[in-house]
Amino acid sequence: MSTKIIILSIGVLLTLLALLGSIKGSSGKGLIGSKLGVPIGIIGVLMMIFGSYSSDLVNYNTQIEQVSIGKKLKIEGSVDAVKVVSPIDKDSVDCRILTMGVYPESHEEDIWVIIRPTDDRYYPQSDHTNTSYKRDGEWQVVTRFGGDKGEVYDLIIYETDSEASAFFSSTIEKWKEADDYPGLQLEEMPKGAKEVERIKIYTRKNCRGIF
Template identity: 80%
Template sequence: MIYASYSSDLVKYNGHIEQVSIGNKLKITGPVKAAKVISPVDKDSVDCRILTMGVYPELSEKNDIWVLIRPTDDRYYPQSDHTNTSYKRDGEWQVVTRFGGDKGEAYDLIIYESDATASSFFSATIAKWKEEDNYPGLKLEEIPSGAKEVDRIKIYTSKNCRGVF
């Protein structure tokens, strides 16, 4: 019965399960004073899809955390999973981050704390890009004023990720 359901399309299933890797992790000691990336670490080489993780102080509970990547084209690409904003809970956050460049390409991985207006802008931008199947990136001046940079690291792709997505 189950086989018949799958083979006849009566049951819908996710044909593509995204696999993500986890990079090296920074050890944090003492109280957290600002949102910070703990994985991957600065100057790390990463796979095409990674789980970017970090920490945030209690005072940042009301702001959303967004990861933006800036490859060599000097454009900014907000990253999201199904929730659009980074998942936050108990002082930790995470989001799936996707890279599309050549092996060894350098990226700035930038963390922003965003108010509701900036967060809505990033969500709407991603939705528009998905609908149009076109991801042109943002210029620095297009990033809303309600998004404040709080951390930045440099990372490199460990394999050719061009055309993966």
């Protein structure tokens, strides 16, 4: 459980304690005096506000509105392999984009987008579904960049088996709980992840520290 969720939970408990303490008993007095109950209630409400607005419960919806789409590649004919449609190679993109692509009808593996910035580490990308969303031959996943304006990234597409997908998902959860995203070294990448495409893109804005 992350620190933010713990703060939110404590805030709820303190608020409930203050409310229950204000209920008057048979003697006409509350279980908790107003001098103690009011500060407890105020602290509880403040902790709830802080916990909610600093957690993914609120941030997810606000970030969704900021997603942009890069240039699109025109696909003609039948699809015989996993392919990136947007962004295209050498594209300049915003700090938060929707990476999209196509896959053949018989494709069963999970699809992951991994970005590799100039620190030479690998960062699996996900939204609330973790793996890329797949349907009717198309896939997509929210992709975030946190570097300087004009920084170059390798955007790498991987096909993964169930073990590799579980590794990426658990890694993201650990990073979120710690609120620290150190990236993966090449030797840490799971064996069940197979690279199928790699393109280079650039950030058109300064994205450092916005997420």
